[in-house]
Amino acid sequence: MTSSAAALPEEFPKIPALLAEFRPRVALVLGSGLGGFADACDRLFEVPYADILGLPLSKVPGHAGKFVGATLGGIPLLLAMGRVHFYEGHTARTIAASVRLMAKLRPSALILTNAAGTLNRDFAPGGWLMLKDHLNLTGASPLTGGANFFDMTEVYTPELRGIFRQEASVQGLHLHEGVYACVPGPQYETPAEVRMMQVLGADVVGMSTVFEAIQARALGLQVAAFSCLTNWAAGVSSAPLSHAEVMEVGQQAAAQLCTLLQGALEKIEEI
Ligand code: HPA
Numbered sequence: 001m002t003s004s005a006a007a008l009p010e011e012f013p014k015i016p017a018l019l020a021e022f023r024p025r026v027a028l029v030l031g032s033g034l035g036g037f038a039d040a041c042d043r044l045f046e047v048p049y050a051d052i053l054g055l056p057l058s059k060v061p062g063h064a065g066k067f068v069g070a071t072l073g074g075i076p077l078l079l080a081m082g083r084v085h086f087y088e089g090h091t092a093r094t095i096a097a098s099v100r101l102m103a104k105l106r107p108s109a110l111i112l113t114n115a116a117g118t119l120n121r122d123f124a125p126g127g128w129l130m131l132k133d134h135l136n137l138t139g140a141s142p143l144t145g146g147a148n149f150f151d152m153t154e155v156y157t158p159e160l161r162g163i164f165r166q167e168a169s170v171q172g173l174h175l176h177e178g179v180y181a182c183v184p185g186p187q188y189e190t191p192a193e194v195r196m197m198q199v200l201g202a203d204v205v206g207m208s209t210v211f212e213a214i215q216a217r218a219l220g221l222q223v224a225a226f227s228c229l230t231n232w233a234a235g236v237s238s239a240p241l242s243h244a245e246v247m248e249v250g251q252q253a254a255a256q257l258c259t260l261l262q263g264a265l266e267k268i269e270e271i
Contacts, residue, residue, distance in 0.1 A: 011054050011097070011100060011101075012052060012053065012054040012055070012100075012101055012104070013053055013054065014052075014053050015052060015101070015104070016047050016051055016052065018045045018047060018069065019045075019047045019052075019067055019069070019105070020104075020105075022044075022045075022069045022076070022078065022105055023076060023105060023106065024069070024076045024077050024078035024102075024105055024107045025075050025076050025077065025107060025108060025109075025265075025268070026075065026077050026078075026107050026108065026109045026110075026111060026265060026268055027077070027078040027079075027080065027102040027105070027107040027109070027110045027111070027221075028077060028078070028079050028080065028110075028111045028112075028113070028261070029080045029083055029098070029110070029111070029112045029113060029212060030079055030080065030081050030082075030113055031083070031112075031113045031114040031115055031208060031209075031228070033115060033228070033230075033247050033248075033249075033254060034113050034115075034228065034254045034257065035081050035254075036254040036255070036258065037079070037254065037257065037258050037261065038068050038070065038079050038081060040072065040258045040262065041068075041070035041071065041072045041077060041079070042070060042071045042072070043068055043069070043070050044068075044069040044070055044071065044076075045068070045069045046066050046067070046068050046069075047066060047067045047069075048065070048066045049065045049066060049067070049082070049098070052067075052101070054097065054101075055097055055098060055101065056084045056090055056094045056095070056097055057084070058082060058083075058084050058085075058088065059084075059088040059089065065080065065081055065082025065083065065084075066081050066082065067079065067080055067081070068081055072261075072262060072265055073262065073265065073266060075265050075266065077265070078102060078105060078107060080098055080102065083095070083098065083208060083212070084098075085185065085186075085207055085208055086138055086140065086184050086185065086207065086211070087184060087185035087186035087207060091140070091144075092138065092140035092141050092142045092144065092211045093142045093143075093144060093145065095142065095211045095212070096142035096211045096212055096214070096215035098212075099142075099212045099215040099216050099219070099221075100215060100219065103215075103216065103219040103220075103221060107221065108221070108222060108268070109157070109160060109221060109222040109223070109224065109268055110212070110213075110216045110221045110222070110223050110224075111223075111224050111225070111226070111261070112208075112209045112212055112213060112216075112223065112224070112225040112226070113225070113226050113227075113228065113257065114180075114206045114208045114209045114225070114226070114227050114228070115206060115227070115228050115230045115247075115249075116129070116180060116204040116205060116206035116227035116228065116229060116230065117188070117189070117204065117205050117206070117229075117230065117231050117232065117233035117234070117236075117241070118203070118204050118229040118231070118232055118233060118236070119181075119194055119197055119198050119202055119203055119204060119205060119233045119236060120176075120178060120198075120203040120204070121236065122176075123176045123178065123203060123204070123229055124229065125229050125230060125231050125232060125249055126229065126249055126253060127174060127176060127229045127253070128173070128175055128176065128226055128227070128228060128229065128253065128256060128257060128260075129175070129176040129177065129178050129180075129203060129204055129226065129227045129229060130156075130161060130164055130165070130175055130176070130177050130224065130225070130226055131155075131156050131177075131178070131179070131180045131209070131213075131224075131225040131226070131227065132156055132161065132177045132178060132179065133155065133156065133179050133180075134155065134179060134180045134181070134182060134209070134210050134213065135179060135180070135181040135182065135197070135200055135201070135202055136182050136210045136214075137181055137182060137183050137184075137197075138182055138183065138184045138210070138211075139184075140184075140211070141211070141214060142211045142212075142214055142215040142218075143214060143215070143218055148218060150214070150217070150218050152214070152217070155213050155214070155217050155223060156213070156223055156224060156225060157222040157223055157224060159222070160222055160223070160224040160268065161177070161224060163264050163267045163268060164224060164260065164264050165177070166267075167260055167263040167264040167267070168260055170263065171259060171260060171263060173256055173259070173260055175260070176203070176229075178202075178203030178204060179201055179202050179203050179204075180202070180203070180204050180205070180206060180209065180210070180225070180227055181197045181200070181202035181204070181205045181206075182205075182206060182207065182208070182209060182210040182211075183205055183206075183207060184207070185207035186207070188233075188234055188241045189205060189233060189234050190234060190235075191234050191235025192235075193234075194233045194234050194235050194236060195235070197233075204227045204229060204233075205233050206227060209225050209227075213225060226257060228249070228253045228254070228257070229249075229253075230245065230247075230249040230253075231245055231249065
C-alpha cells in the first residue's frame with residue numbers, strides 16, 4: 001500500500017458484522033414501489049442504513065432505507081430497499097456510496113430497478129424495460145474527483161441481458177429493451193424536454209440508476225437494470241403526471257419482475 005492510500009480514511013469504518021460477513025451472490029436495488037420483491041425471499045437479517053456510518057440517508061420523509069440479507073431458491077441476495085436521489089441535494093458520489101458498500105461484499109452482479117416515464121409510443125405504461133444503455137443528462141458523475149477515464153461501452157452486461165431476455169421469453173413476459181435517460185428532477189419534464197430526449201434516442205426517463213450503474217461497473221461488477229414503465233412522459237399523452245400514479249403502477253408491475261428475477265437468478269449463479 002502506498003503512503004497516500006494508507007492516509008485515506010475508510011469510507012465505512014463500522015459495518016455491522018451481519019452485513020460485513022454476508023457473501024451475497026447478487027445484490028439488488030429495489031426502487032419505488034418494488035419492495036414487494038423482498039416478500040418473495042426468505043429474510044435472514046435487516047440493517048437500517050441509519051446504522052451504517054458513512055451511508056447517506058434520504059431527506060424525503062418516510063423514505064428511510066435498509067439492507068436486507070435474504071435467500072431466494074437458496075441463492076444469497078443482498079437487497080437495498082430504498083435509495084437516495086440527486087434531487088434531494090446529494091452528490092453523484094454520495095448517491096453511489098451504497099454501491100461501494102455492496103461491492104465490498106463481492107456479489108458477482110448488481111441488479112438495479114427504477115420507475116420511469118415512457119417516451120416510446122410502442123412501450124406502454126405497466127410494462128418493463130431492460131436497459132441496454134443510458135443517457136446521463138445530469139451533468140454529474142460518481143467518479144468525479146479522480147482521473148478515472150472508465151470505458152462505458154458495455155455498462156449493462158450483455159451476458160446478463162441475454163439471461164433475462166431468455167427467461168422473459170420462457171415466462172411469456174414482454175420485456176422491452178432500450179435507452180434510459182437520467183434527469184436531475186425533482187420536477188417532471190416539460191413536453192419540449194421530452195421531445196429533445198426522443199430525438200436523442202431515449203426510450204424512457206427517470207431520476208436514478210445511472211450513478212449506481214457507473215459506480216458498479218467501475219468496481220468490476222456486472223450490471224443489469226430494469227425500468228418499470230409507470231406513466232407516459234409529459235406530452236406523450238394529454239394526462240398530467242402524478243406521483244400517486246407512478247407508485248400504484250409500480251406496485252402492480254412488481255409481481256412480474258419478481259417472477260422474472262426468480263427464474264433468472266439461478267442462471268446468474270452459473271456465470
Ligand atoms: N419522469 C421522470 N422520472 C420518472 C417519471 C417521469 O415521467 N416517472 C417515474 N419516474
